Amino acid sequence: MKQLNWATLGCGVIANELAHALSKEGRTLYSVANRTHEKAVAFAQKYGISKVYDNIDDVFYDPDVDIIYISTPHNTHINYLRKALSNGKHVLCEKSITLNIAELDEAVSLAKENNVILAEAMTIYHMPVYKKLNEIIASGQLGRLNLIQVNFGSYKDYNMTNRFFSRKLAGGALLDIGVYSLSLIRWFFKETPTQVSSQVKYAPTGVDEQAGILLMNDAVEMATVTLSLHSKQPKRATLSFDKAYVEIFEYPRGMQATITYTEDGHKEVIDAGDTSDALYYEVRDMEKAVSSASSDEIETLMHCQYTYDVMKIMSDIRAEWGMKYPEEE
Missing domain, CATH: 3.30.360.10 (Dihydrodipicolinate Reductase; domain 2)
Structure with a gap:
């Protein structure tokens, strides 16, 4: 199975757990995006991540990114989902995945149109x-x-x-x-x-x-x-x-x-x-x-x-x- 490149959008508690999860297989996150650039730089230094975006939106256009993990507050999810899915990125998104069913309907349609997977990071x-x-x-x-x-x-x-x-x-x-x-x-x-x-x-x-x-x-x-x-x-x-x-x-x-x-x-x-x-x-499971x-x-x-x-x-x-x-x- 091809090694997939993960990007984290967000640098909070969940992003730290994601970095540790990949480290179990001797891997690191490919890149990090965050609204506050200084936090992204600090996060990258902590986990040996080679790529930090100057602009948070750059992650959506990076051709080397396979999967984006979105861990920002859930009222921000739909705007990021629109950009990620429209640019052919698979997305694992923190719960709750959107604010409401109308937003989720839109995101699901975008995922189907672009032949990518949209899933909620629901531990259960x-x-x-x-x-x-x-x-x-x-x-x-x-x-x-x-x-x-x-x-x-x-x-x-x-x-x-x-x-x-x-x-x-x-x-x-x-x-x-x-x-x-x-x-x-x-x-x-x-x-x-x-x-x-x-x-x-x-x-x-x-x-x-x-x-x-x-x-x-x-x-x-x-x-x-x-x-x-x-x-x-x-x-x-x-x-x-x-x-x-x-x-x-x-x-x-x-x-x-x-x-x-x-x-x-x-x-x-x-x-x-x-x-x-x-x-x-x-x-x-997401990589499978x-x-x-x-x-x-x-x-x-x-x-x-x-x-x-x-x-x-x-x-x-x-x-x-x-x-x-x-x-x-």
Whole structure:
């Protein structure tokens, strides 16, 4: 397989993790782009990256770039996606991939027109423990899935100028942490939810600080989600089947699941992967997808339809709330 050249657009925490992920195979990022040139230079020096762009847009026109990883705030994604996809670059984009389903529709169309892959960097779709659980579920030993319960609560300081509560930076619980919960649900549901209802508590800035969501699909699989940006709760997922239930803690980058069997209460612990390698698993699957000529294999690796389904759910929820970001007004 040809070694692919990765460029990072952004120099934050995720970009650092991306650099470490490539280093596991003795590789470095090909190039770095950032709005603040000095930060890009410092990032390049830290990781031995040879190419830094004077202008952030230069990354889109570099013929030697194969894949761009976008890790900027999600309200900036669509503008970068337009440029990257239009210039024939494959893109792995941080969650949430866009602000809304209309933006994602546009980006998907551009990817198809230019015969490139657009995928969301959703850890859940790549962690080995979830692939292992799907094998166990498919075997039938757990029975039918009935209910999923998902919690994600962070305690962020009540500072209305930070990105979590900022409308200008598309803050709020749903796009920042809810995307993980809904992605986990979509991973295990046989079909996308067709019935969704929700409640919301707003922060003083007008973004969603706290939310509760109920979902059900046509297979009558049900789920509940509880989110908060100002009230700590465990990142816990519980999946209830006819013959067992499964518990996963720290599920955004889960590496262990415990199965408790209903009949006799015995437990089985599933260990697969490592939390610290989350970006490595994403990179590996993305490179396999880029090197594949099969649309089915690409979907199996990157789960772009799941990304679309989750974005549709989040867009519909916000439409029901009447909550818009400045770019949508």
